[in-house]
Every structure is written in C-alpha cells, then in structure tokens.
Amino acid sequence: MATINKNLSDFQHLPKVNEKWKIAIVKAEWNEEITDGLLDGAMDLLINADVPAHHMKTFEVPGSFELPLGAQWAIERFKADAVICLGSVIRGETAHFDYVCQAVSQGIKDVSIKHNVPVIFGVLTDDTIEQSRARSGGIHGNKGTEAAVTALRMLHLRDSMPSSR
Ligand code: DLZ
Numbered sequence: 001m002a003t004i005n006k007n008l009s010d011f012q013h014l015p016k017v018n019e020k021w022k023i024a025i026v027k028a029e030w031n032e033e034i035t036d037g038l039l040d041g042a043m044d045l046l047i048n049a050d051v052p053a054h055h056m057k058t059f060e061v062p063g064s065f066e067l068p069l070g071a072q073w074a075i076e077r078f079k080a081d082a083v084i085c086l087g088s089v090i091r092g093e094t095a096h097f098d099y100v101c102q103a104v105s106q107g108i109k110d111v112s113i114k115h116n117v118p119v120i121f122g123v124l125t126d127d128t129i130e131q132s133r134a135r136s137g138g139i140h141g142n143k144g145t146e147a148a149v150t151a152l153r154m155l156h157l158r159d160s161m162p163s164s165r
Contacts, residue, residue: 012150014049015156020081022055023151024074027086030063034088034129037136038122039143042084064089064123065100068107075115082110082151086144087123088132101125118154122147154158 025042027035039058045075046056057078061070062128071083085108091097104123122144126132134140 014045014150017049017051017152018065018155018159019050019052019055021152021155022057022079022081023051023148024071024078024080025056025086026067026070026074026083027058027060028062028067028088028123029060029062031088031090031129031132034124034132034136035086037133038086038088038142038147041137041142041144041146042086042122045145046152048097049148049152051152056128063087063100064104067104067123068111068119071108071111071119072115075104075111075117075119080117082118082120082155084120084122084144084147084151086147088136089123089125090105090129091125091127092133097125118151118158120147120151120154 023046025039027039059070059074061067067085067087071085074083087104089097089100090159105121108119108121124135124143126134133145
C-alpha cells in the first residue's frame with residue numbers, strides 16, 4: 001500500500017528481468033472500474049521492465065474470493081513463475097467484506113506457500129470507492145504497480161539466493 005513512508009509506485013530501480021520469467025495476472029471483475037486501474041498499473045510496470053509480451057498473461061475471475069484458485073490454476077497450467085492478484089473489496093453495509101478479505105488474504109498466502117511461487121496480494125480493501133480510486137491510479141498511486149514491482153523483486157531474490165549450505 002502506498003503510504004507516506006513507503007510508496008513502491010515510485011520505485012526507480014527495478015531488478016533486471018530474466019526473459020524466461022512467466023508472470024500471470026489474475027484480476028477480479030467485481031468493482032471493475034478499480035481493478036481495471038490496478039491492471040493498467042501492473043501492465044505498464046511489466047512492459048517498462050521489459051517482460052516479454054508472450055510471458056505475460058491476464059486471467060479474469062468473477063470476484064476477489066476466486067483469486068486464490070485462479071492463481072493456483074495460473075501456476076499449474078500457465079506455469080507462472082509469479083502471480084499478481086488484483087482485486088477490490090469495498091466495505092459497504094455487508095458482512096461479506098470481512099469474509100471475503102479474510103478468505104482472499106489467507107488463500108493467496110496458502111497458494112504461494114503450497115507452490116513455492118510468489119503470489120502477490122494486490123487487493124484493495126477500502127471503506128469507500130473514493131479511497132479505492134485514490135489507490136488505483138489516483139492521488140495515492142497505484143497498488144497494481146506496486147504489486148508488479150513486488151513480483152519482480154521476489155523473482156530476483158529467488159534467483160539470486162544461494163542454494164548451497
Ligand atoms: C459478494 C461480494 C461482495 C458483497 N463484495 C465484493 C467486493 O467488494 N469485491 C469483490 O471482489 N467481490 C465481492 N463479492 C464477490 C465475491 O468475491 C465472490 O465472487 C462471490 O461471493 C462468489 O463466490
């Protein structure tokens with residue numbers, strides 16, 4: 001999340017991209033105005049970082065609740081090295097907010113650990129749509145851009161970490 005202390009959207013020094021890395025984006029259709037903004041931010045970053053077009057693929061799921069399974073399929077079938085999950089959950093008047101947020105955050109973490117693949121949490125969890133607009137290309141930056149930076153940084157870390165004891 002973009003904050004006054006840390007705004008990854010301003011990240012200037014991207015790790016060098018290995019042209020073999022395959023990156024999947026899984027985007028929720030729910031609150032599409034917001035998730036389209038997140039997708040634009042993520043795609044712009046990956047293109048500017050020179051990720052080859054044929055190694056990027058976007059998959060759509062109905063809502064944020066479906067992001068973890070979409071990520072799992074992207075790993076198993078597209079053989080993604082990293083998955084960027086993009087969603088927008090807005091509190092509104094319903095207890096759905098808490099159930100969806102809890103399930104998505106746990107589910108994304110579970111898929112990541114199970115498959116040993118970075119699955120990035122690019123899900124906005126806001127009280128109002130105005131807050132979400134501010135974080136999907138508005139005054140507080142773009143969480144989708146930050147999620148893409150995080151994916152590249154994790155792959156760089158994976159490939160640079162010594163594997164010997
Ligand atoms: C049902 C629901 C509600 C109330 N709110 C949101 C939301 O703010 N953001 C979102 O991505 N999805 C929402 N959903 C849909 C659920 O994620 C899910 O798609 C359905 O419950 C079907 O499993």
